Amino acid sequence: MAVQTVASTTDSAVDLGPAAALSCRECGHRVPLGPVFACEECFGPLEIAYDFSAYDTEELRQQIEAGPANIWRYAPLLPVPADVATKPNINPGWTKLVKADNLAKELGVTGGLYVKDDSGNPTHSFKDRVVAQAVEAARAFGYTTLSCSSTGNLAGAVGAAAARAGFRSCVFIPHDLEQGKVVMAAIYGGELVGIEGNYDDVNRFCSELIGDPAGEGWGFVNVNLRPYYAEGSKTLAYEICEQLGWQIPDQLVVPIASGSQLTKIDKGLQELIKLGLVEDKPYRIFGAQAEGCSPVSVAYKEGHDVVRPQKPNTIAKSLAIGNPADGPYVLDIARRTGGAVEDVTDEQVVDAIKLLARTEGIFAETAGGVTVGVTKKLIENGLIDPAKSVVVLNTGDGLKTLDAVAGTGLTATIRPNLESFREAGLA
Amino acid sequence: MAVQTVASTTDSAVDLGPAAALSCRECGHRVPLGPVFACEECFGPLEIAYDFSAYDTEELRQQIEAGPANIWRYAPLLPVPADVATKPNINPGWTKLVKADNLAKELGVTGGLYVKDDSGNPTHSFKDRVVAQAVEAARAFGYTTLSCSSTGNLAGAVGAAAARAGFRSCVFIPHDLEQGKVVMAAIYGGELVGIEGNYDDVNRFCSELIGDPAGEGWGFVNVNLRPYYAEGSKTLAYEICEQLGWQIPDQLVVPIASGSQLTKIDKGLQELIKLGLVEDKPYRIFGAQAEGCSPVSVAYKEGHDVVRPQKPNTIAKSLAIGNPADGPYVLDIARRTGGAVEDVTDEQVVDAIKLLARTEGIFAETAGGVTVGVTKKLIENGLIDPAKSVVVLNTGDGLKTLDAVAGTGLTATIRPNLESFREAGLA
Missing domain, CATH: 3.40.50.1100 (Rossmann fold)
Incomplete structure (x- = not known):
């Protein structure tokens, strides 16, 4: 049966590298690669099924490490042709994983705190x-x-x-x-x-x-x-692990809009384990929402498996999806990995943007305020273990959500002389 | 005498790696490393003098290539301690050198056109x-x-x-x-x-x-x-050459504010030649200004060695220095290398921002519009050879100068139905 499925997909005219077929996340039904997104059997979401069987772990690792400083270093693990790096594309990725020692000190994290800063991408978001x-x-x-x-x-x-x-x-x-x-x-x-x-x-x-x-x-x-x-989000997992020296962090804090990103990060980690590129060890994935659009967080806390839609009302507009398609999968991953889903108020979002800027020199968009704010809250309520490593995602750039922190401004205004400088108490 | 100078600077308590002393660009007078910027003999500008004598070319190349994906891969060539990468810093650099084939086609460049895109830095400017x-x-x-x-x-x-x-x-x-x-x-x-x-x-x-x-x-x-x-600007030259496979491009187009960046790019290229990291070959450096602040361009065209100050009036505010300190050095480099200094109007700046965005998906700040606009003009008037390679610098991010292109907006506004879509001529 499996052979039959692979054979039928090999007939496909498209070359998308290791992508072998589309497979339904609900019922497992496979169809050849094509521009379709819903299962014809059960209307479940289709996702890419890969054939990684030919890979040798150490050869693959060397190939990745010798690859370009962007997501195409992971071309063997993505639905793209092998020569993708030679085609014109925007070439995102390989963004900084910032060791956030100042923020760790403020939050009491001793096991290593990192910010994966995706504001470094070409248009400054993931x-x-x-x-x-x-x-x-x-x-x-x-x-x-x-x-x-x-x-x-x-x-x-x-x-x-x-x-x-x-x-x-x-x-x-x-x-x-x-x-x-x-x-x-x-x-x-x-x-x-x-x-x-x-x-x-x-x-x-x-x-x-x-x-x-x-x-x-x-x-x-x-x-x-x-x-x-959606597979593009896997590259966040790949990069984080490679940048940590091919290790999975103990805990990851990921924003939830549709929920797709979080599920693909989990998928990416599972692939690295299966390929032998990282050690198989437990990790916990935490989902972060704004209180004004917190359907997954509410469902998590109420112990539900389904997500009740909300009408969004938050400054974190890039996360403001009231009916997140992947909500149920997010709930499953948070529970399976021993994580959680939490939310913070808009005020806490703004405080967290300022906290991250003040400690690490990173100006995050509101979505980054959500993840940093949720990290703080989860440490305070004991759900994140501060003695173990934590990676927090910043998926966007503060320059795009200036309104959220528009109150931030001049410390003082003075006349251009030393006397005025002293009067203002700045000396 | 040289030995004496080195001996005296070695007495310095500070460890800034290969930086041996400060040396006056005008009279060559040397002083120990310290927080001083003007020569006590002639008031000329002080710059860093290095001791690179211990370096083996191939060992140095390997060390650089194995270094981090930021400017600290060039630590052996900068006034910083050898362990700089372990200290908390913003870690900029190793930004993309984009092969701009679409733009090349529009401008008629056949020798290879590249944009060094410094909007990828942590705060999105060089x-x-x-x-x-x-x-x-x-x-x-x-x-x-x-x-x-x-x-x-x-x-x-x-x-x-x-x-x-x-x-x-x-x-x-x-x-x-x-x-x-x-x-x-x-x-x-x-x-x-x-x-x-x-x-x-x-x-x-x-x-x-x-x-x-x-x-x-x-x-x-x-x-x-x-x-x-000021030495930080040398890293632009290092990165461009390394990203081209350790080759100096034939032509570089660099914006002029104080002029410092252009002089340091030239210094960086000269160092790479002396160290044997690149082949010694001719290159031409072109300076780019906005017409509303073009003191160096005016002096270049009039054949002067000194720069007459201007009162700036241009949308390219990050380049709006009316009395550029390094203007005379820029004139010297442009003439010595067979380059030129040119300026474009604010209207041409806006057109160039749009041209770069439309062809390469790069949203530059006004300074990037200046360099792209000047490149276009220099090709048209025959001063840049389109059959040879050209590297154009984009030193900032369009998100910071939105006002300059505020007229850019919606193509059409329609009601949410297919009929309205067809009426708007979009189908």
């Missing part, structure tokens, strides 16, 4: 990782237009990647977004269409467009290319 | 490179406070680096800067003092403060630590 995968899938399937629905980070990432990789792009956003986000999405020269409505209206419209002849030849990175797109 | 050096000098000289005068990028870089490296910081800016720049400078928790006056008033006040007891123990990164600080 979205570059997932979009880079979608670009390669779009190329393989012969698409010439990249599209998405977005409220900010994704729009910029798609615009930039499409420009560089030679795709047309047409991105849909609510028509009344902040000027900064509109400029960042428009600057790359693709079509940027404002939809009269909210983000849900934008999403609904995109689903309509996919089923219409007008959307033919369009790769929607987070819809019909989603199985490929 | 200033992180120079501040990281100043931090190590400040540590060596026992300073506990870092300071500077700034209109934006530098304030953020000093704030972030001071936070991480454990220094107090006190940064001076004009009191009426844009909110975004104020937030970015303030978020790291240091003192941020607004001066009632313009940037010249801020500068004058800082000079007063250095001479006052109130400024004792303060390291002004761009004043009394300037000889160390």
Whole structure:
């Protein structure tokens, strides 16, 4: 049966490296690689199944270590052709894993605290990782237009990647977004269409467009290319482990929007273990949400397996998905690994942004405030063990969410002379 | 005599690796390493003199290639202790050298066009490179406070680096800067003092403060630590050559503010040649200014050796230094290497920002618009040879100068249905 499945997928015309097929996360049904995202049997989400059987552990490790300083060092573990690094793409990843000793001291962590700082990506958010995968899938399937629905980070990432990789792009956003986000999405020269409505209206419209002849030849990175797109988050797990000297950290704190990122980090860790690249040891994954959009955190605390949708109301807009598709999987992973899901208030988000900036010189977007704030709370309530290692994700850049910390400003205003300087108590 | 000089500097208590002394760029007078910046003999600028005599070329190359993915891979060539990578610092550098094939096609470059994209640094400008050096000098000289005068990028870089490296910081800016720049400078928790006056008033006040007891123990990164600080720009030359496979590009286009960066890139290239790390071959360095602040470009075109100050009026604010200290040295390098100095209008700057974004997915700040715009102009007027390789510097991030491209926005606004989509001509 397994042989039959592999044989049928090998017939596929597309070369996406070790990606062998699409497999349903719910029922395991396999289909050949293609631009589909839902199981025809049970409507479950499709994800990539790989054939890693030919790899020798030490050869693979050497190949990775000799690879480029971006996610393509992990090409043998991603749904991309082997020569991906030679194709035009945005080449994100290999961002800094900052040893956060000052923050550790403030939080009482003695086992080693690290911030994985994804603001170092080309458009300054982790979205570059997932979009880079979608670009390669779009190329393989012969698409010439990249599209998405977005409220900010994704729009910029798609615009930039499409420009560089030679795709047309047409991105849909609510028509009344902040000027900064509109400029960042428009600057790359693709079509940027404002939809009269909210983000849900934008999403609904995109689903309509996919089923219409007008959307033919369009790769929607987070819809019909989603199985490929989502795999980009695995690279966060790979990089963290390699940067720690091929070791899994004891504890990871990951933000939850749709929940996809957290599930793929778990998938990435499991793959590294199976491949023998890291030692098989227990790790705990913690999910972080803002109180104003905390459907997974609420379900976790109430002991539920399903997630009740919420209407988001938080400054952490990049995490504001009220009905997270991967919520149930996140609950499962948090419970299975001995982690937890927690949330913090908007005030705590702002405090955490300032704490991270003051201690480590990292200016995080609100999503980074959520993970740092949740880490602090989980240490205080005893769920994170401060004597063991902790990796906290910062997935975006403070320059994109300036409004959240707009109250931050001048310590003093003085006249340009020493007398005024002394009067202000600065000497 | 040379032996005597080396002997006297070896007496110095500070360990800044291969840095042997400070040497006057005008008269060659040498003094021991210390927090001084002007020659006591002739008031010329002091710069670092190195002792590289012990290095074996191939051992050095291997050491660099095995080093960290930041500027400290070049620690043997910088005024920093050998164990610098173990100390808390902001660790900038090793930013992407993007092969810009789409832009090359638009500009008619056939010899290879590259963008050195320094927006990938921790605070998204090249200033992180120079501040990281100043931090190590400040540590060596026992300073506990870092300071500077700034209109934006530098304030953020000093704030972030001071936070991480454990220094107090006190940064001076004009009191009426844009909110975004104020937030970015303030978020790291240091003192941020607004001066009632313009940037010249801020500068004058800082000079007063250095001479006052109130400024004792303060390291002004761009004043009394300037000889160390300025060396950070050499790392741009090192990285470009290493990323090209240890080759010097035929042509480099570098922005001019004070002119320091351009002179240090030339110094870095000369060092690589002397060390045998690259082949000794001709290269041409081109300087780029905005027309609204073009004192060096004007002097170049008029054949002058001195630079007549201008009152800046351009959107390229990070380059708006009307009286550039290193202007004469820039003129000398441009002429000696067969380069040139050119300027572009603000309109051309905006067009170039959009051109780079549209072709390569890189959103540059206005300074990057200046270099790309000048590159285009120099190709058109025949001064850059399109059949030879060109490296263009982007030293900052478009997110910091959104106002310059504020006119960029939505392609269309539609209702959330297919009919409206078709009516807008998007199908």
